[in-house]
Amino acid sequence: xxxxxxxxxxxxxxLTVSYDxxxxxxxxxxxxxxxxxxxVIGPNGAGKSTLIKAMMNLLPVSSGYxxxxxxxxxxxxxxxxxxxxxxxVDWDFPASVFDVVLMGRYGQLGLFKRPRKADKDAAMExxxxxxMQSFANRxxxxxxxxxxxxxxxxxxxxxxxxxxxxDEPFAGVDIATETAIIQLLRLMRDQGKTVIVVHxxxxxxxxxxxxxxxxxxxxxxSGPTEQVLNQELLEQTYGGKLxxxxxxxxxxxxxxxxxxxxx
Amino acid sequence: xxxxxxxxxxxxxATCCSLLGCFLILRRMAxxxxxxxxxxxxxxxxxxxxxxxxxxxxxxxxxxLLGVLTTFLIEFFHRFARVQADAAIGVTFTWLFxxxxxxxxxxxxxxxxxxDCVLYGEIAYVPLDxxxxxxxxxxxxxxxxxxxxxxxxxxxxxxxxxxxxxLTTFDPAFAAAIGISTTLWYYLLMGAVSLTTVAxxxxxxxILVVAFLVAPPATAYLLTDDFKxxxxxxxxxxxxxxxxxxxxxxxxxxxxxxxxxTVTGIEFLLAFLFSPTHGKxxxxxxxxxxxx
Numbered sequence: 001x002x003x004x005x006x007x008x009x010x011x012x013x014x015l016t017v018s019y020d021x022x023x024x025x026x027x028x029x030x031x032x033x034x035x036x037x038x039x040v041i042g043p044n045g046a047g048k049s050t051l052i053k054a055m056m057n058l059l060p061v062s063s064g065y066x067x068x069x070x071x072x073x074x075x076x077x078x079x080x081x082x083x084x085x086x087x088x089v090d091w092d093f094p095a096s097v098f099d100v101v102l103m104g105r106y107g108q109l110g111l112f113k114r115p116r117k118a119d120k121d122a123a124m125e126x127x128x129x130x131x132m133q134s135f136a137n138r139x140x141x142x143x144x145x146x147x148x149x150x151x152x153x154x155x156x157x158x159x160x161x162x163x164x165x166x167d168e169p170f171a172g173v174d175i176a177t178e179t180a181i182i183q184l185l186r187l188m189r190d191q192g193k194t195v196i197v198v199h200x201x202x203x204x205x206x207x208x209x210x211x212x213x214x215x216x217x218x219x220x221x222s223g224p225t226e227q228v229l230n231q232e233l234l235e236q237t238y239g240g241k242l243x244x245x246x247x248x249x250x251x252x253x254x255x256x257x258x259x260x261x262x263x
Numbered sequence: 264x265x266x267x268x269x270x271x272x273x274x275x276x277a278t279c280c281s282l283l284g285c286f287l288i289l290r291r292m293a294x295x296x297x298x299x300x301x302x303x304x305x306x307x308x309x310x311x312x313x314x315x316x317x318x319x320x321x322x323x324x325x326x327x328l329l330g331v332l333t334t335f336l337i338e339f340f341h342r343f344a345r346v347q348a349d350a351a352i353g354v355t356f357t358w359l360f361x362x363x364x365x366x367x368x369x370x371x372x373x374x375x376x377x378x379d380c381v382l383y384g385e386i387a388y389v390p391l392d393x394x395x396x397x398x399x400x401x402x403x404x405x406x407x408x409x410x411x412x413x414x415x416x417x418x419x420x421x422x423x424x425x426x427x428x429x430l431t432t433f434d435p436a437f438a439a440a441i442g443i444s445t446t447l448w449y450y451l452l453m454g455a456v457s458l459t460t461v462a463x464x465x466x467x468x469x470i471l472v473v474a475f476l477v478a479p480p481a482t483a484y485l486l487t488d489d490f491k492x493x494x495x496x497x498x499x500x501x502x503x504x505x506x507x508x509x510x511x512x513x514x515x516x517x518x519x520x521x522x523x524x525t526v527t528g529i530e531f532l533l534a535f536l537f538s539p540t541h542g543k544x545x546x547x548x549x550x551x552x553x554x555x
């Protein structure tokens with residue numbers, strides 16, 4: 001079930017990505033609607049991160065193209081933001097929380113320009129949105145995992161973009177941070193932003209997202225959550241493994257255990 | 264007056280190297296300076312053979328080209344042959360340096376050059392090579408003029424490109440996502456390292472260049488958590504080492520470059536032991552307090 005939309009925010013056409021000549025994504029054709037909270041879901045090694053990186057042109061693609069707001073990526077950089085995986089940077093780097101959030105403004109500033117007061121205000125405002133304003137001068141190595149994730153989110157918010165790509169923002173964060181983040185993402189969606197999130201937890205997916213992309217090297221499904229998250233399509237995505245997974249999931253749900261993965 | 268020129272030369276080299284070194288160590292590429300300073304040897308020999316003179320300009324061009332080629336080869340081997348970055352660095356610079364040695368030995372009779380000069384340089388000779396106007400007025404050593412220009416260029420590069428250098432060093436993926444070219448800033452930084460290395464090794468030798476590229480930034484890293492402060496401390500430590508090293512060498516009657524490099528090492532050791540944030544002794548004390 002692959003639903004294409006009119007006037008898409010993101011349009012992916014015949015995208016193939018390979019590492020060392022071994023394809024990791026095959027012929028992805030995908031359109032995403034505006035103002036949606038989109039979950040990219042699939043098993044480990046399905047190419048979820050690869051897909052959003054390819055959408056942002058961070059990886060060389062073997063074939064196909066991506067258009068955002070019906071324009072090539074190069075013309076819409078200022079409208080795109082990215083929240084990379086937390087582990088992708090060195091948190092011992094000599095920088096404060098505020099330094100990192102201010103980086104969200106660098107794209108708009110252009111060459112040789114220093115951040116002005118408006119930029120600093122925007123960075124501070126973004127920190128307030130994630131509830132980290134009192135940490136502005138804190139060195140980034142002193143943050144917990146959840147706080148690091150909030151800082152990355154604040155950096156993306158400071159950019160005030162229209163499309164946000166987020167790579168596993170819920171991985172390894174505490175439940176308070178997870179709740180805070182999802183509330184923020186819903187707020188952003190309600191303001192008409194499009195948020196595309198790589199997510200690995202099936203249990204929370206139906207609750208969090210309006211639109212779901214199921215991926216396992218090929219595109220299995222893309223459409224509104226209630227139409228996509230069904231037994232048949234999930235089995236196609238996860239293969240035989242899912243029967244076990246879903247039974248465990250049902251069992252846990254009955255006993256009302258929190259079923260979230262914690263790293 | 265000689266002491267002044269020698270310390271000034273050391274301080275100029277220290278300033279350039281320390282500024283660039285801060286970015287290099289945070290990119291885990293500290294040894295790139297080492298690679299470039301060795302790999303420029305064939306460029307110098309080829310420039311000499313083509314022009315037949317030891318003029319500075321052709322040699323700088325030859326060495327600069329090889330420096331850029333070195334960074335290109337390192338990146339190429341790392342990215343396309345998929346060997347580790349440090350292995351790519353090791354293979355590239357030993358190979359190019361070896362070619363330089365062969366060129367020197369084969370054309371030994373015609374080339375007035377030797378490897379020792381490249382490795383150790385001689386900062387003590389800096390005051391001997393003066394620029395003298397036609398009127399007989401001495402304008403100071405040629406090396407100091409050249410290094411002053413290079414220092415201005417590197418300073419301008421770091422100030423004007425600060426936010427791009429900072430961002431591409433901390434989080435290249437985010438930089439690329441918002442449209443800041445990581446490749447461009449990588450090659451600009453490497454070009455700046457090549458320029459600095461090439462301009463300084465003749466006077467101070469490649470060993471001191473490497474020491475300045477790594478030791479003051481690594482020391483500053485232990486002393487602060489703020490990147491701008493780290494740049495400032497690194498430059499300060501480099502200049503301090505030039506002063507202290509010079510007088511240490513005079514006192515011991517030994518090699519000036521060797522003494523300066525030794526001081527940078529001592530600075531690192533002191534920071535390692537006594538840094539307020541990262542110091543080993545401090546940390547032990549704190550643990551003891553908690554224990555009681």
